[in-house]
Structure formats: structure tokens, C-alpha cells
Amino acid sequence: MTAYVVQRILSLIPVLIGVTLLVFLVMQLAPGDPAQIMLGAHATESDVNRLRVDLGLDQPWYVQYTRWLGGVISGDWGRSIQLKREVLPYLAGRFQNSGYLMLLAMALACTAGVPAGIISAIRQYSLGDRISMVLVLMGFSTPVFWLGIILQIVFGLLLGILPVSGIQSPGQSGTVDLLLHLILPALTLATAPMAIIARMTRSSMLEVIRQDYMRTARAKGLTERLVINRHGVRNALIPVVTVIGLQAGYLLGGDILVEIVFSYPGIGLAMVTGILARDFPLVQGAILMVAASYVVVNLITDLAYAFIDPRIHYGT
Amino acid sequence: MEPDLALPAAKPGAPTARGLSARDSRSHSPTYDALRRLRRDHAAVAGAGFLIFMVLVSLLAPLIAPADPTATDLAQRLRPPGSPGHLLGTDELGRDLLSRLIWGGRISLAVGFTAVLAAMSAGVVLGLVSGYFGRWIDPLIMRCIDVLMAFPSLLLAIAVVASLGPGLGNAMLAVSIVGIPYYARIVRGSVLSLRNQEFVQAARVVGASHGRIIVRHILANSLAPLVVAATLDVGWMIMAAAGLSFLGLGAQPPTAEWGVMLSAGRQQIRNAPHLSIVPGAMIFLVVLALNFLGDGLRDAMDPRLKQ
Helix, strand or coil: CHHHHHHHHHCHHHHHHHHHHHHHHHHHHCCCCHHHHHHCCCCCHHHHHHHHHHHCCCCCHHHHHHHHHHHHHHCCCCECCCCCCEHHHHHHHHHHHHHHHHHHHHHHHHHHHHHHHHHHHHCCCCHHHHHHHHHHHHHCCCCHHHHHHHHHHHHHHHCCCCCCCCCCCCCCCCHHHHHHHHHHHHHHHHHHHHHHHHHHHHHHHHHHHCCHHHHHHHHCCCCHHHHHHHHHHHHHHHHHHHHHHHHHHHHHHHHHHHHHHCCCCCHHHHHHHHHHCCCHHHHHHHHHHHHHHHHHHHHHHHHHHHHHCCCCCCCC | CCHHHCCCCCCCCCCCHHHHHHHCCCCCCHHHHHHHHHHCCHHHHHHHHHHHHHHHHHHCHHHHCCCCCCCCCHHHCCCCCCECCECCCECCCCCEHHHHHHHHHHHHHHHHHHHHHHHHHHHHHHHHHHHHHCCCHHHHHHHHHHHHHCCCHHHHHHHHHHHHCCCHHHHHHHHHHHHHHHHHHHHHHHHHHHCCCHHHHHHHHCCCCHHHHHHHHHHHHHHHHHHHHHHHHHHHHHHHHHHHHHCCCCCCCCCCCHHHHHHHHHCCCCCCCHHHHHHHHHHHHHHHHHHHHHHHHHHHHCHHHCC
């Protein structure tokens, strides 16, 4: 097992190098000269050239890349052109806000998705099963930015019971206020993962229900509830763990749209504002931070799967 | 596909596994059987019907749209649905909402189908080369694909648009690039499972060229999972492209595109909520129809998967 963990972590190194290279190249290819953008349209050519030399922009791309990568590793992610401040501490704060949102969304998705999938599987082809499967399909067909607007209209404008934008009300700083601000964006973000988790739990549970050990459990006289809970659910949830991990990718992407709809000050809002203002260091940092966290979440999912499924042997 | 379809394809110039079983007089072709099963799936049929309707509406947009989608009329701004001459009302610049929806559908559907076609073409070529030739090229292509897959899909699309600059064409290119790894992996997986099948080896023995083996034997047998994946993917591409437009990174105003309309409608959320509800509902319905059809196709092509 230890060997597997080490091997899995080592295998991340080329992927992470690839990710940094791609993020770097994507920004290199972007139109416009960063030095010109920093100094504004009225700067003289000699000023722009001096800044290019100062920033190392006159060097070949691989020199710039290694210098940038060195900075990324040592915690120097550059300065935001627009905000005139260090990128890393700024994005770290923003990422924390996004983290609250994604964790709450994931918790909602699991608490609703898993039981819905189990009940659907136990009552396969019942009316409830059919309805929930249609709802599931609707769940992942819904554009997250549209759902957010509908929830804003219903809960914010018509009912007036929940805040529709930002992270705290003016003059407030408590956890309750934060949670109230998180409800609508988290619900919006949770819908698609909830649907996918429900569908996966259902199909995994249907698979398990047909196994011999379930029949044996019934034959030895266990109540149906015990059979389902002790033998069914515990086995059915193993593949669901992977699906939950995979949803992290959706959450990290969908989060960007949700943050724009709800003007929620997370990393997605920072990224999009940065792109529109051509703030390259900020955008580069934000993309790198989200991509790196996705790689780490995938690693954790893989390892979690290895820990919970005793049938899998690793290290070979 | 199952290898049992493939037994007698050994003679030079013999029809492919797929083609041969289609001509087997005692049983129907797998495609025929799949279509028959699909016809019994009401949700999939409804999805297909709605999509055909939307494609027709989009094609006939110049004939059936009641007004020019970009013609502004400030005297008629923010008319509610049901106003005379404006069935769905008008937007903040007095443009007819129904006409913008019809023209917007044209863009969204075109973007969805074109992006999937582009992603599939590139992904199929990469997957075939990677799986069939193996050696050094397989790990090289797969590592590049690993890197692309290390990004959440929408983030990668945003990164590409950030690099190329906002615009509809760039957004379409971005969502296509995001789709490539998906198809490359499906095709590579099929190739690896088919490469050493008897009918492929037989074709090789009788001297069939690489191109012929790849196209007639391997690609033909990888089509079913590709068709299902592509159907489901069109929906994702439409949603992602609209999402990019919504963020201001895709189609730009005054283009009549559903994401742009939704984004502009948001500014009028208090006095004209339908301006954002209706375009979003169209994206939702088209994606839902594609998902119904894609699910139906998957069940019809491989009934064992149906659960």
C-alpha cells in the first residue's frame, strides 16, 4: 500500500510539470505585451523596453518558464497588474471563500444524492424511481448559471428570504450571515453533482442487490433493513466514492459560473475579472491554483478508493 | 462492439464485421435492432423529435423569425410577453425576444455540433494513432492527454479563451479542445481491445494495409460508443459555450446567442425576469433532449448497460 501511495504521488510530478507548462504557454500566447499593458497606452517605447528587460520578457520562453516555475515553487506568484498587489496571498483568500462554497455544495449533493439513489434502486421501476431518474436527467441538463438566476428570482426577489449576492451583508461578519449567503450558490452548484451521485448510487446498488451475498444474508434470516444497510449500501458506495471525487472537477469549473451569478468573491470571480482586464499574472495564478487543487483531489480520490475497497491490491 | 460480430472477415476485400452481419439473412443488423429498441424508448423519441424541431426552426430562421434579431427600437423596449407584434416581448433595446431566440438557437446548435465534430475528429485520429501504433507515440500522446485532463473541463476552456481572446469562434475552439481527450481515450480503448482480435489479425495476414484495417475494421467497430458519447457531448458543448458567452468570453453583444441574452437579461431581472428565464430554458430543453436521446441510444446499442 505504501509503495502504491508513493508511486501514485511520484506519477503526479510529470502531470504537474505539464500543467504548469500549459498554464505558462497559454498566457504566453495571449495577445498583447504585458509590459505595454502594465504601463498603459501612453508609455514611450523605451519605457516599455526597459520594463520588458526588468521583467525578463526579452528572454527565450524556456528561460522565462523556468524562472516563473521557480517563483511559483518559492511562493512568488508575481504581482497583479490591476490590483497592484501580490497574487498568491490574494488568491489564497479568494480560494478559501470558494472552498466554503464547494464544500457545502458537495455536502448537499451527497446528503441528497446517495439516499435518493438507494431508495430508487430498492424500488426499481416504481413511480418514485422513474420520477427521480427524470429529475436526475433534468439535474445535469440544467445550466448552472440559469438555475442560479431562477433561485435568485424566487428566493431573493419574490420571497425575499435569502441574500442573492456577495458573501456577507454590509456591517455583518458572523457565521450565520455567511451561511445565509452560501445557501443559494451552494444549492445551485450542488444540483448537477447531486444528480450524478444519485444515478451512480442507484446503478451501483442495483448491481449489489443481485449479488449472492445479499441472498445469503436474507437466507440467514436478517431483516431487509439490515441486509440493505449492512451488506448492500456499504458495498454499493465503493464506486460512488470515485464519482464523488470526479465531481470535484465539475465543482471547480461550475464554481466559476456560480460565483459570477452571485457576485461571490471567490477564485472564479477573480479569474474572470482578471481575464477581462488582461491581468495576466492574476489569471495565470488563478488557473494554476484551481488546476493544481484538482490534481490533488484526484489523488485523494484514488487513495481513498484504495483504502476502502479491500478487493483491490496495489503496489504491483 | 462484441467480437462475435466479426468472425468471417478474413478474406481479402471481405466486408467488415459490421457489414457482414448486416447482410446475414437470418438475423437483423445490430443497427436495425438498436433502432428498433430506440423506437420503444419514449423519452429518447421525444428528445429526438424536439431536436429535429429545433434544427428545422434554426435552419428556417431567416424565414420564420418575425423580426431582425439585432434591430433595436427604443420606443418598444421591455415590452412584456404577449405584446402586439412581440409574442415573447422585447428586451432592453426593444429587440424582439422570439426572433433573438430563434437566431440564437441557430448559433447554439451550430456551435454544439461543430465543436463535437471537431473534437471527435481530432480525438479519433489521436486515439487511433496512439492505440494502433503503440511504441513511443502511445505514451507521448497519452501523457499530453493526461495533462489536458488534469484541468477541470470548463477551466481549460476558460484558459484557452483567456489565451486566444474572447469571441464566439475562440469559444468554440476552446470547447472543442476540451473534448479531444475524451474521444481519444474512447477510441484508444476500443483499438486496444480490437487490435489483437482474430479478424484484425486475419486482415493483417492477408495483407490489408494499416489504413484499411484502421478504417474498415477498427473504426467501424468503435462507432457505437463514439455515437453515444458524441450525442451526450453536444449538450455539454452547448452548455459550455453558452456559459463562456455568459461570462463575457464567448459570443459578444449584440449577437443573438442564448448565453449573451441570458447575461444581458440579468440586468433586467427585477422588471423583466423573462429576459433571462426564457433563453436559459431553451438551453435547458435542448440539453435535456440530447441527454434523453443519448441515454436512449446507449441503452439501445448495449442493452446490458440498461439499469
